[in-house]
Amino acid sequence: MNERDSEAVASLLRARGYALVEDEAQADIVLLNTCSVRDLAEQKAMGKAAHLNKRKRRNPRFIVGILGCMAQNRGADLLDRLPDLDLVVGTQKFHRVPDHLDNLVASLRGQGPRPATLIDLDAEAGSQNEIRGHVSTESEPQVSAYISIMQGCNMHCTFCIVPKTRGEERSRPLDDIVREAEELVAHGTREITLLGQIVTSYGRREFPMVGGKTPFVQLLERLHALPQLHRLRFTSPHPGGFKADLIAAHRDLPKLGEYAHLPLQSGSDRILRAMNRPYTRDSYRRLIDQLRAAQPKIWLSTDIIVGFPGETDEDFAATRDLFREIGFEMAYLFKYSTRTGTPAAEMPDQVPAEIAEARHRELMAILEKRSLARHQELVGTTEEVLAQEPARRPAGRLMGRTRGYRKVFFDAPAHRLGELLPLRITRATVAALEGELV
Ligand code: 5AD
Numbered sequence: 001m002n003e004r005d006s007e008a009v010a011s012l013l014r015a016r017g018y019a020l021v022e023d024e025a026q027a028d029i030v031l032l033n034t035c036s037v038r039d040l041a042e043q044k045a046m047g048k049a050a051h052l053n054k055r056k057r058r059n060p061r062f063i064v065g066i067l068g069c070m071a072q073n074r075g076a077d078l079l080d081r082l083p084d085l086d087l088v089v090g091t092q093k094f095h096r097v098p099d100h101l102d103n104l105v106a107s108l109r110g111q112g113p114r115p116a117t118l119i120d121l122d123a124e125a126g127s128q129n130e131i132r133g134h135v136s137t138e139s140e141p142q143v144s145a146y147i148s149i150m151q152g153c154n155m156h157c158t159f160c161i162v163p164k165t166r167g168e169e170r171s172r173p174l175d176d177i178v179r180e181a182e183e184l185v186a187h188g189t190r191e192i193t194l195l196g197q198i199v200t201s202y203g204r205r206e207f208p209m210v211g212g213k214t215p216f217v218q219l220l221e222r223l224h225a226l227p228q229l230h231r232l233r234f235t236s237p238h239p240g241g242f243k244a245d246l247i248a249a250h251r252d253l254p255k256l257g258e259y260a261h262l263p264l265q266s267g268s269d270r271i272l273r274a275m276n277r278p279y280t281r282d283s284y285r286r287l288i289d290q291l292r293a294a295q296p297k298i299w300l301s302t303d304i305i306v307g308f309p310g311e312t313d314e315d316f317a318a319t320r321d322l323f324r325e326i327g328f329e330m331a332y333l334f335k336y337s338t339r340t341g342t343p344a345a346e347m348p349d350q351v352p353a354e355i356a357e358a359r360h361r362e363l364m365a366i367l368e369k370r371s372l373a374r375h376q377e378l379v380g381t382t383e384e385v386l387a388q389e390p391a392r393r394p395a396g397r398l399m400g401r402t403r404g405y406r407k408v409f410f411d412a413p414a415h416r417l418g419e420l421l422p423l424r425i426t427r428a429t430v431a432a433l434e435g436e437l438v
Contacts, residue, residue: 001195002068004131004146006033009067009094011133016098020135029063029101031087034070036161038337045070049082056084061108065089067097069165073341075121090121091166092151095130127151128170132180141188143388143418144231149177149219150196150203155238157265158276158343159308159336162197171196171203174215178222181229190418191231191386191401192223199234200241217245224253230420231255231386233405236263236303239279242287251294257403258295261330262287263303267322268315271308274347281322288326299374299404301330304363307356308336309347316359324366329374329404333363368430375406375428382438383408385423387416407432 009031010020021027030052035041045066052064065087066078072090079085086104089097100118107115128151136142150171153162181192196202203215210218223232232255237246239262250256262284266272269280279287291298304319323331335356338345385400385408398417400408409432410423423435 001148001197002033002035004148004195005068005091005094007135007146008131008133008148009033009097011135011138012095012098013101014135014138015133016102018098018101028061029065031065031067031097033068034066036069036073036165036339038334039339040337042070042073046081049078049085053082053084056086060114063087063101063104063108065097065100067094069161072121072165073161076117076119079117085117086115088117088119088121092122092124092127093120095127096120123167126170128172129176132176134180134184136189137183137187141418142184143189143386144191144193145184145189146193146195147177147180147184148172148195149199150201153197154201155198156276158274158347159305159339161339161342164341166197169198169201169205171206171215174203174207174219174222177219181223181226185226185228188418190229191233191388192229194219194223194232194234196234196236198236198238198241200237200246213245214241214243216241217249220246220249220253220256224255229255231257231401233257233259235261237261239263239277239284239287242291247287247290247294250291250298257405258297259299259301259403259405260291260295261301261303262291264319264322265303265305266308266311266315267319268311269318271311271315271319274310275305275308275344281318285322285326297404299329299406300326301332301405302326302328303332303334305334305336306359306363307351307353309344309351310349311336311351311359320359320362320366323363324370327370328367329371329406331363331367333360333367335360372428372430375430375433378402378406378425378433379428380425382422382424383433383435385410385421385435387412387419387421389417390414402433408435409433410435410437412437 034045056062056064063086067089071088131148152167152169154169156163207215267281383402387398387400389399391397391399391409397409398412422438424438425433425435427434
């Protein structure tokens with residue numbers, strides 16, 4: 001999400017005559033786009049911002065800004081630790097950055113005193129429609145691109161800061177999204193990932209059901225019909241949003257591949273209730289059964305939080321057993337991080353860090369075993385891989401993804417980027433595969 005927001009800001013700035021540089025040391029302006037979902041992310045951004053603040057002291061014409069969730073979450077309090085910030089811009093104001101910068105640049109060129117920090121954090125109706133510019137359509141094509149389809153979240157999970165940082169759910173019109181996708185595809189994009197805090201809620205208040213299908217599934221069908229698009233993905237969904245139409249889409253829309261991400265968070269009904277997650281371990285398990293019935297080869301991933309307040313050994317055992325039973329090939333495993341202002345931050349029985357650490361390690365071990373086993377089953381078989389981008393290391397190799405969304409590294413000339421290639425899988429590790437062109 002942040003990568004996408006940053007790209008949209010970069011695209012607006014380019015249109016205004018600013019240029020992106022390769023190396024931060026060359027930049028006259030540095031904008032940090034920030035995440036607040038866990039404390040670690042905020043600490044990292046703070047460290048980085050403090051460093052830039054020092055550079056600003058040495059060179060008053062250098063411009064530093066903080067954008068996004070941490071700006072929204074902390075607002076003017078950021079100035080206590082970062083007094084030299086020029087710009088603080090919230091999550092509904094990304095598109096205002098070019099105007100703000102133009103003003104700052106103009107006043108820094110003048111002889112007057114240093115302008116006060118510009119702080120822009122208000123909600124803005126229609127801001128979801130402003131995240132649409134792509135750097136890729138202006139320069140080199142991007143095989144895989146993101147489209148932001150909505151902003152905000154109304155689910156109010158008790159651990160989560162997002163309702164505070166991103167506001168209420170607001171969706172973009174379906175036709176606008178389809179137009180953006182068409183333009184990307186015309187410029188060489190072959191995989192689109194739809195983004196939203198809660199994509200399965202897309203348009204549920206704005207747009208009607210059609211033929212028993214939710215706006216989200218209507219959107220999937222429209223995009224699936226684009227002839228040159230090879231793959232269509234989305235993140236993040238909510239298990240509660242996986243209704244019959246979306247399950248059927250995994251059977252009927254081959255461009256979705258054999259992959260689904262379904263955040264479980266916990267396998268204990270007691271903890272799920274405390275998290276305000278409106279499903280149970282049984283209903284989640286039934287959902288997985290339905291998905292596997294619709295798409296027997298499906299690869300599954302999830303998000304889990306260990307150490308939520310009040311999580312006992314029995315609660316964790318319930319999570320661990322369900323996690324093992326379902327057999328996720330991929331998972332984002334998190335230790336609970338207290339977010340000030342969320343209901344969970346006020347709950348009793350916060351779990352000690354060592355216990356959360358040990359639970360995290362236990363899940364990690366289960367995950368690694370399962371991922372490796374599933375990867376090894378692929379060795380010797382031929383997989384359809386979308387050649388996505390040059391591999392970072394070693395140079396000359398390409399990176400692609402299977403239909404199950406697993407990374408594959410292979411040798412092929414760069415002009416094959418964007419193609420669906422048959423690759424024989426030759427080697428498997430926990431994290432990735434290697435293959436060769438058939
Ligand atoms: N602590 C730890 N993990 C969190 N997540 C969201 N909020 C928190 C928190 N306070 C995780 C959830 C979510 C993912 C994006 O981040 O698992 O699905």
